[in-house]
Amino acid sequence: SQTIHQWPATLVQPVGSPLSLECTVEGTSNPNLYWYRQAAGRGLQLLFYSVGIGQISSEVPQNLSASRPQDRQFILSSKKLLLSDSGFYLCAWSVLRDRGEAFFGQGTRLTVV
């Protein structure tokens, strides 16, 4: 069966420090991968999605970037965190045969101090 791993679950980072959040999927190949940020009252904001290795679409201009170095690995990064980057980040995957139904990781609560 397919599983998704996202880590860490919580992270406290100082302003100006770098960020790397990792997400891996098991049990499927060539998934679509997504990074979302969930904020109260704003739902799930799509940040990045990827349909294949090295293919990244950015939805919202911001201080973050994403990379997909392997088929089932999706990384969210920042060179210098801002206070406004604090939030709850979710990784998700889907496959075309499921017509876009997404499956979510446990999420990462990021606090920038």
Added chain:
Amino acid sequence: AQSVSQHNHHVILSEAASLELGCNYSYGGTVNLFWYVQYPGQHLQLLLKYFSGDPLVKGIKGFEAEFIKSKFSFNLRKPSVQWSDTAEYFCAVNARGNKLVFGAGTILRVKS
């Protein structure tokens, strides 16, 4: 570009009341439609989905949703809510099978 609008951000109901949560999307082509639910302290989980066929779809826990193509709507309904339905509900749209876009969510509180 795809977008999803959920009409109510907070809904408060008494147990046994009927529920309808509105969802409208903007995309002119073929879409796949979803409702997700997030119970307090839990992960997002799929409530129901529409791909094609009968526009009235039934999901888990007595929920159903109706796709009305002419209105670009996919409203969620339940005839009689329970206290355990207290959660946040998200409508989502996927066009062309690649990008899944969510609405802002509706927080439902059911009073016992």
